[in-house]
Amino acid sequence: MFQLQAAGRAVRAMAEWAKQLAGIKGVVLDISGVLYDGGGEGGGVPIPGSIEAVEKIKVSGLKLRFCTNETQATRGKFVAKLQRLGFNILVNEVTAPAPAACRILKERNLRPHLLIHDDLVPEFDQLDKANPNCVVIGDAADNFSYKNLNEAFRFLIGLENPILISLGRGRYYKETDGLKLDVGVYMKALEYACDVQAEVVGKPAKMFFQSALAEMEVEPQQAIMIGDDIVNDVGGAQQCGMRALQVRTGKYRPCDEQHPEVKADGYVNNLAEAVDIIVKQLHK
Template identity: 70%
Template sequence: MDAWGERLAGVRGVLLDISGVLYDGGEGGGTPIAGSVEAVARLKQSRLKVRFCTNESQKSRGKLVGLLRRLGFDISEGEVTAPAPAACLILKERGLRPHLLVHDGVRSEFEQVDTSNPNCVVIADAGDGFSYQNMNKAFQVLVQLEKPVLISLGKGRYYKETSGLMLDVGAYMKALEYACGIEAEVVGKPSPEFFKSALQEMGLEAHQAIMIGDDIVGDVGGAQRCGMRALQVRTGKFRPSDEHHPEVKADGYVDNLAEAVDLLLQHADK
């Protein structure tokens, strides 16, 4: 346990991924991962600051929080850092008018954004909306622009639902990058700006915070590149091979969020 004491010393805040850490999505909205509801409650009753940091792009923040509250989690919309609101700020700041290749569930986040005569494409996890016709339309918008701009809400390869692993936005983002000879701008994990935004909301420096996620690259690697510590849970999209990843090594591996919280409450902020 001394090793955990060293790894967790000085932690004052926790960033929690949502999908694969708190719950697995699926039919009927999904199911909480065993012990996660209680784990979040214990964290919020402690001295540690807590923020939820997600790449969820099939639901608006409001709908996501509503789902999580129905599943029993103590969470409010203001505690969630999500890519769609961040993307809207970027679009407005740069005068960009997006063609939206997004899920209907998140379209409401872009209601205040001008989408006429598009001069960029925003892509998110569109689910069944990733048809050839819709992908081709996004390609056509990009390829006719002198300086094409592709903004992607995350770059995940896959995620976990109760029915199994599901293809994520990253694969479709890469297809458009390849077809247009461009590089997407990623809003969401593992973007450093996204993590910095969450830290700013918490009022903490990177070395004072720890990320808990199920994605070895997006959650763990992204957080560590920002100077944070990161734990990987063996739930969600976790694969045993993640513990031997050639480029990213978590500061610790835990079976689930409940175990992570046990360790944090024992060793953090000391």
């Protein structure tokens, strides 16, 4: 009886969320934890139904953009991996922190000292890196040695106007062999060491979502974000004026639905369920 009532409430809640989909013209998808799971050396596994869900958006007439905080590989290498997993995805459909940071660095004549993953280095090939006047950190993983963090610190504290650019502000992520510290943790370390505030490029930064929307030529109120991170995906997109759904895959935890600060416009079991509902509403 209790289960029936709960199920009834769930259906009603879902229906209500679906009613608010009027005017949606574009979908923004997080990648890790929404399209695929795992990561690590092996490369991960698609989340059931996600390959078909991406396809369904593409044939629906909705605009589509992928928006990731991935900084352990170049965008090209990352997309190639997703293609191998079976996804219909192209490099120019992906908004990622490193290319966004490159644009900012060029605009402001900044020459970065890089503390990033080896596989991300080619993304910065075209930039002048001699005599650095800022520090850029990404998810450097094993490159976060004491020696390397100390080197970045010395560059930063030696600058008259210390500029720290962080490719994301995540705390940790899950890989097949367990939890891993993310770039935000080392961003906080350098912020404290030098008494500076980092500029974040990546979710949840407003500018990052805005550049994804600009690529789609869609207004915030016409777009819906689907992600597994209640703060960086859902909260970030909402701050920007978009609607946002949280999927119950990837790093989702049940307590996210009672988050003290962020409430998603809807919670769905996975990407396939979200896309089914969105596309159905489109044809009403």
